[in-house]
Amino acid sequence: MPRRCAGASSAREGTGLAALYRKELSDHLNSKRFLLIFALLLVVTTASLGGAVTTLFGGSTESTEFLFLRLFTTGSSSIYSFATFLAFLGPLAGITLGFDAVNTERSQGTLIRLAAQPIYRDAILNAKFLAGATVIGLIVAALGLYFCGAAMLLTGLVPGGEEILRVIAFLLLSAVYICVWLALAVIFSVVCRHAATAALACISIWLFLSLFMSLVASGIANAVYPLSGMEGILNMVDNYELELAVNRISPYYLYSEAATTILNPSVRSIGVVTMSAASGAVASSLPFAQSLLLVWPHLVVMASLVLAGFAAAYIRFMRQEIRA
Amino acid sequence: MEEAIVRIQGLTKRYGQVLAVDHLDLEIAPGEVFGLLGPNGAGKTTTTLMLLGLTEPDSGTAAIDGRDCTRQPLLVKREVGYLPDSVGFYPDLTGRENLRFSGALNGLPPEECERRAEALLERVGMTYAADRKAGTYSRGMKQRLGIADVLMKDPRVIIMDEPTLGIDPEGIRELMTLIRELSVRDGRTILISSHQLYQVQQICDRVGIFVRGRLIACGPIGQLGRQLQSEGRYLLELRTDRPGTLAEALNGLEGVRTAEQGAEEGLLRVESVRDIRRELTMLAAERGCALLELRQRGGDLEEIYRNYFEKAGDSHDDADHPADPAGKGRALAAALRRRIFRA
Missing domain, CATH: 3.30.70.100 (Alpha-Beta Plaits)
Structure with a gap:
């Protein structure tokens, strides 16, 4: 009888997770899919920077305050701004990294082999999610640094301390936002047997929440609080608030709102401002801490969306039969 | 019998209305090769999954080396290697990388992973394809890599689910030699579940015949044959x-x-x-x-199997499953026989 292995019995609990995480990460980074989405985002970033520079420096600009930050949110007539692009295409990155996390593992017969190893079952999901989140962090950081660097070279602007802080906050927000979509994709990868089904489900939700949610929101708001006739005037505030609330179900809207607030210090409030509240206000931009305070709920909601999505995937996965 | 290494008591698993495993009692001694034989859907895979703690039994217990398979699955999975019926590997990794990854999951240091992977690839005769991507492997090659993969953790107990499925006769012969060697030379305990009788009977010390979640006969092949003869067949x-x-x-x-x-x-x-x-x-x-x-005839497994199976089919139809269409057992037996002869 051969000597018993000392290594296996003294294996630490975390080794399985670490090994899986390393493998998932290298899988992502070596995959064509990752290269493709990264290249797409890089091209889009370059284009939006070009658009912003032409708009801001081509014509007359009314103010030079926070000019560097304005590069992020300014588009041109033909191209969207960097923030808009990230809001719209970021989800695609999240979905790409997650939609086949578990179902491919199942269909190629490696899930059961994994499950037969001395690791906790949740380590499989944790590793996949963490690896995806890491890649998202890398993508967002790389795009952000690229954008800043290229902007500095092109315009000669040097961001100030507050601007740097705001950019970092914006990038963090973007990473969390994309992670929401990663969590959604992981849920579908657990629920759907086929990767294609999961991808389609994710993409349809993405398109719905990004493009059609605003229509649905105004439809609901108009149905509940009609704006026509005499009562329309009375309903105006309620109508707007309901529309806003429904819109905020979509992480796309949440992110857009938060990103605008962070990147544009002159945004002082999100929501309805009455004349009485606005009267007497000093017309100046908000300090960073105040802007952050304004979007804090958005960030918390998105983080909890990530957690809720992950928890749902987790519960579903733990209850599922492992066999193919 | 020595102190059993695998001990199953009253194991029961129900999927909706179907009783997949019905109060299974089984003990397997260390170093033994045990064949769990039965048609598809007899509950073999369910049993093996319960042994690995991947499926929870409704009642009863299973223990390997004194550790409860449901409550201490991690400890059990350190000692038990599992070869699933259609073993899969990451297609973008080479055979060697797949093995290395399994080693890492078992907490082996990288040098040890490398050393074992090399030795095991040699042992299963896969050295020549070790650095090709696993996606290019044939079924037989995957199966051999699967055995190397199971051995990466140096398990005391190996569970194989239909190891001979889809392999050519020459490959099966080699596989059987290898399995026998794992038991005799390394002293590992091996549980094979299969519906292919001829191949399995050559290497099993004992077999259990498993039909509709029940172990209807269990023992060395010779003894099962004699048992049948004493019943007048x-x-x-x-x-x-x-x-x-x-x-x-x-x-x-x-x-x-x-x-x-x-x-x-x-x-x-x-x-x-x-x-x-x-x-x-x-x-x-x-x-x-x-x-x-x-x-x-009658001393070989096919005959034993058929006879027990027919007996089980009869009693089942009468007593326990009145709702079952009569003769289903017999029809299954016939289908089974056809399959055996074809193999």
Whole structure:
């Protein structure tokens, strides 16, 4: 009888997770899919920077305050701004990294082999999610640094301390936002047997929440609080608030709102401002801490969306039969 | 028997209305090769999954090396290697990288992973393809890599689910030699679940016949054969130059149930309630028939299997599953026989 292995019995609990995480990460980074989405985002970033520079420096600009930050949110007539692009295409990155996390593992017969190893079952999901989140962090950081660097070279602007802080906050927000979509994709990868089904489900939700949610929101708001006739005037505030609330179900809207607030210090409030509240206000931009305070709920909601999505995937996965 | 390494007591698993595993009791001694045989859907895979803690039993316990499979799955999975029925590997990694990854999941240091992977690839004869991507492997190669993969953790117990499925005869022969070696040379305990009887019977110390979640017979193959004979089922297969004459004579003999001609030239199958070999030779001499071949059947697994299976099918239909369409067991048995003969 051969000597018993000392290594296996003294294996630490975390080794399985670490090994899986390393493998998932290298899988992502070596995959064509990752290269493709990264290249797409890089091209889009370059284009939006070009658009912003032409708009801001081509014509007359009314103010030079926070000019560097304005590069992020300014588009041109033909191209969207960097923030808009990230809001719209970021989800695609999240979905790409997650939609086949578990179902491919199942269909190629490696899930059961994994499950037969001395690791906790949740380590499989944790590793996949963490690896995806890491890649998202890398993508967002790389795009952000690229954008800043290229902007500095092109315009000669040097961001100030507050601007740097705001950019970092914006990038963090973007990473969390994309992670929401990663969590959604992981849920579908657990629920759907086929990767294609999961991808389609994710993409349809993405398109719905990004493009059609605003229509649905105004439809609901108009149905509940009609704006026509005499009562329309009375309903105006309620109508707007309901529309806003429904819109905020979509992480796309949440992110857009938060990103605008962070990147544009002159945004002082999100929501309805009455004349009485606005009267007497000093017309100046908000300090960073105040802007952050304004979007804090958005960030918390998105983080909890990530957690809720992950928890749902987790519960579903733990209850599922492992066999193919 | 030595202190059992695998101990299953009253294990039960129900999927909705279907009883997948029905109060299974089984003990396997260290170093033993045990064959769990039964048709598809008999509950073999469910049983193996419960042994690995991947499926929770509704009642009963399973323990490997004194550790409860449901409550301490991590400890169990350190000692148990599992080869699933259609083993899969990451197609973008090479065979060697796949093995290395399994080693890492078991907490082996990188040098040890490398050393073991090298030795195991050699052992299963896969060194030549070790650095090719696993996606290019054939079924047989995957199976061999699967065995190397199971051995990466140096398990004391190995569970194999249908290891011979989809492999060519030469590959099966090699596989069987390898499995036997794992038991004899390394002293590992091996549990094979299969519906392919011929291959498995060559290497098993004991077999259990598993039908509809129940272990209907369990023991060494020879003993199962004798058990059948003591219940009055004797099967002879013989070849003669004048089958018609001899069949007629045999059908007149007391104790013979049936004597019928087989498909092959001169082949006769005789089923009787007692040993008739003495009378048979005398009868053949009387009628002037030359006995070219005479073989007692029933000692091999297929016959045992068929008989037990038919018995189980009968009792099941009557007693436990009144709702089942009658004769389902027999139909299954027939399907099974066809499959066996084809294999």
